[in-house]
Amino acid sequence: MSELKFPEHFIESLKDQPGFDELKFTEVHKKNNPPTSVRINPNKKTGFANTQPIPWCKEGYYLTERPSFTFDPAFHAGCYYVQEASSMFLDTIFRQIKRDYDAPVKVLDLCAAPGGKSTLLASAINNNDLLVANEIIKTRVPILTDNLTRWGNANVVVTNNDPKDFGRLPGFFDVMVVDAPCSGSGMFRKDTAAMDEWSENNVSLCHQRQERILADVYTTLKEDGHLIYSTCSYSAEENEQILDWLCETYNIESVRVAIDPSWGIVETQSERHKAWGYRFYPDKVQGEGLFAACLIKREPALNASTYKSKFQKLNPKEIEPLKKYLLDSDSLHYFKVGDDWLAIPEVHRDSMIALQQALYIKKSGVRIGRMAGKDLLPDHELAMSLLINEDQFNSVALDKEQAIAYLRRDNINNLNTAKPGWSLMTFENHILGWAKLLPNRVNNYYPKELRILSTEARIKSQEPRQ
Ligand SMILES: C[S@@+](CC[C@H](N)C(=O)[O-])C[C@H]1O[C@@H](n2cnc3c(N)ncnc32)[C@H](O)[C@@H]1O
Secondary structure, eight states, rough: OOOOOOOTHHHHHTSTTTTTHHHHHHHHHHOOOOOOEEEOTTOOOOOSSSEEEEETTTTTEESSSOGGGGOOOOHHTSSSOOTTGGGGGGGHHHHHHTTTOOOOEEEEEEETTTTTHHHHHHHHOOSEEEEEEEOOOOOGGHHHHHHHHHHSSSSSEOOOOOOGGGGGTTTTTEHHHHHOOOOOOGGGTTTTTHHHHHOHHHHHHHHHHHHHHHHHHHHGEOOOOOEEEEEOOOOOTHHHHHHHHHHSSEEEEEEEEEEOOGGEEEEEETTOOOEEEEOOOOOTTSSOOEEEEEEOSSSSSOOOOOOOOOOOOHHHHHHHHTTTTTTTGGGEEEEEEEEEEEEEGGGGHHHHHHHHHOOOOEESSSEEEEETTHHHHHHHHHHSSTTBOGGGGGEOOOOOOHHHHHTTOOOOOOOOOSSSSSEEETTTTEEEEEEEEEEEEEEEOOOGGGSSOOOHHHTTTTSSOO
């Protein structure tokens, strides 16, 4: 057991919290062996040896050991996401409330980078639903877009906005997930450095910021729409007290989530309004600290603004040559950004018009590529997308060594059997990206910014942090 010193006043501040067991909580932090868990992409399935299902998430699994994710091509193909198990509880909440909606839903993930909850939501929604994943901090947007590009869903938009910008879209969303920035105590076991930043004062500052974020974004939720609120903090100020503040400030009701007692999750109620909350303690569940709650807005939203299309009028002749590269190509809306062609399911056309005018969009639907004469210069997003019509492209099956060389953006020659031209590089039937095969060499088009560097830093950064 290693030396462990919690920040001053931390343990005292938790003493009266429901379900808090000081002895067991301290022991589990001393042992410091957090479980490794992954969530499988249901559309790009892959397998792991020796797994155990995570009971509150359909596609979540504990692994008995931590493999080198960096050197696993299936990771880069978007076959799974490395995610802390407690965070996957969103799956239980979302699937439960989704049953109340007959029509397609629009979902906002407000604090989305690096994309753990967004990729979970992308798998839980249907094709006619839409996910908007937003991140306020510009430097954190690329990791979010990369993770969602790998995941492959076409009905996803990534934005880079301040929560108050969503005031331009009153009553737009049916479901809003606010995975708020917090004091981070729930991550102490995995990230002991987080302990240095913890203080009672920081908890109060986080509480104020959480109220501000929720107040800024509240109008974008529809009447009878659901708000899912979560933190990775144990402090009541950031959790149950936020629920009481919401109930006092708005006409909003708490939703009780059905959980199985064997899961070890502690159900709590806020002091004044008895709003339901769900606490994860690492001595009771196989996972890190988390708090989650679900509420439903019971007041009319302001009238939605109307937005007129800014899309260029397109000549159907221009779109025709693109269609063969995509599955379900007649059900898509095509548009151009600069010289690049993009596509999103046609059902989201009006939503795209509103989003384009209200927000700063960083990614929408699938970037297909650009036409050079009659030829398509295909984009990496197309290769990763679930919409790609693979029959239209040559592909080369790489062995593990070649796949890693490709993902490093090294030279990959000796592809003797391959035909010249654009070709998909695959590993065990999973697409990794593009290469252009020339008679005497191979041009590697794997995006430079995604290439494997020799450390594991990139993969670790996929997991949620503050
Ligand atoms: C807990 S993390 C989100 C983790 C993410 N939901 C996931 O599952 O991968 C909180 C996010 O909120 C963002 N954030 C920080 N300050 C914010 C603010 N004032 N408004 C909105 N988001 C903020 C952070 O940049 C961070 O990406």
